[in-house]
Amino acid sequence: MAEAILAIDIGGTKLAAGVVTPLGEIVSSAQSPTPNREHADTVYAALQETIQRALLSAGGGWSVASIGVGVGGPMRVREGLVSPLNIPGWRDFPIVARLRADHGLPVALDNDAKAFALGEYLYGADRDHSDLMGVVVSTGVGGGIVSHGRLLHGRTFNAGHVGHMVAEPDGPGCICGGRGCVEAIASGPSIARLIRSQLRQGRESILANSAPESLTARQVAEAARAGDELAREGFDRAGRALGVGFAGAAALLDIDLIVLGGGVSNAGDLLMQPLRAALAEHARLDYIRDQVEVVPTTNPQHAGLIGAAALAAQEQYHP
Ligand SMILES: [Zn+2]
Known part of the structure; x- marks a missing residue:
């Protein structure tokens, strides 16, 4: 056997x-x-x-x-x-x-999320990378780091919380008690929450017709694809927050691959385009500039x- x-x-x-x-x-x-x-x-x-x-x-x-x-x-x-x-x-x-x-x-x-990162390192499509980050964008934003082929644990086994890197210092409050964390902008519930608050302020959107309290990131993605400006702004902001966080992580960790998983990453280019643009804008040091690939997991x-x-x-x- x-x-x-x-x-x-x-x-x-x-x-x-x-x-x-x-x-x-x-x-x-x-x-x-x-x-x-x-x-x-x-x-x-x-x-x-x-x-x-x-x-x-x-x-x-x-x-x-x-x-x-x-x-x-x-x-x-x-x-x-x-x-x-x-x-x-x-x-x-x-x-x-x-x-x-x-x-x-x-x-x-x-x-x-640490397990996800290790799985991508051991079994993922891009197995020639020994230094990578795995990020799950879903109900929250979690992450794990593989450095030199080993999962990075940190003092209390909590290393990798990329979701609580700050992307907008004056941004929305986060569940952790902080402000402007990547998760407070880019998680599924955060995308929906930020859109809801814009709707309450009277922004025009096709989403104004749907039940605002049950609004999901998936509905926002559908509206963005249908050309809705407010919905597109929501994904732009989420993608930018992730890209800013990833640029900081890349500089800190000297990684060249970031693998994305989680339901929100299914939004594809809506999220990836602003993400990659922000990453290119902020990752400027020689060893990371134009070096960091961001790819979706091959086995969602x-x-x-x-x-x-x-x-x-x-x-x-x-x-
Ligand atoms: Zn936070």
Whole structure:
């Protein structure tokens, strides 16, 4: 039987599990909605049910040797305790101890955006880059850094929070308590929120006809493609914020590749054009000017599971 990794990707809306080969190929996967308003054990039971479905559909040819888990932060990696902001039932939830007890396997845990970055390094399309950043633009803006082929952890395992680099010092307030963070401008909910406040001030837009309280970044993207000026400004501002943040990160980290994932990055050129323009404008030092490529992930559907698998693979197969 060939060895495989059980990959687990835990998000605020979706739980995913998959059996993944040490080369990053998906053998099977399953997902279910996160019962994110429920008690800790209800969430864990839903996760176990998802895991069982993934294991069953992988068939009998695989021997799972380790588990990799990507979760939204914050967390205490060393203690194996997670408190994802968008799963209120899990506060200091001992995910590592629970999975180890239930499956009898070693468990590698980290932030889902750091996992995404490591997955792109180990298994992504651009594997000739040893220094890269992975960024997930979704409900928040998360990131992870691979430096010289190793995931950068920082003192408290929180390195890579590119979403809280400041892009507009006088910009909108951020969930972290700061102001003008990349996430406060470029996350999906932030794009929608900034458009809503313009609509309330009477800006004309085809979005004025839709229910403003349920406005999503996806609707804003559709309106922008239909030529709506306000919607296009929203993506320009989001792309610029990301580009400014990326220029700072590139200068600091000496990287030449940034891989984007997450639902908001599906907006494609609407986001990429202003992003690349701001990056070119602000990344001026010799070693980064015209050197930093920004590309979308090649496997948006399974990027989370591949990242989780990479966490286990790096410990087990590339220590
Ligand atoms: Zn912030």
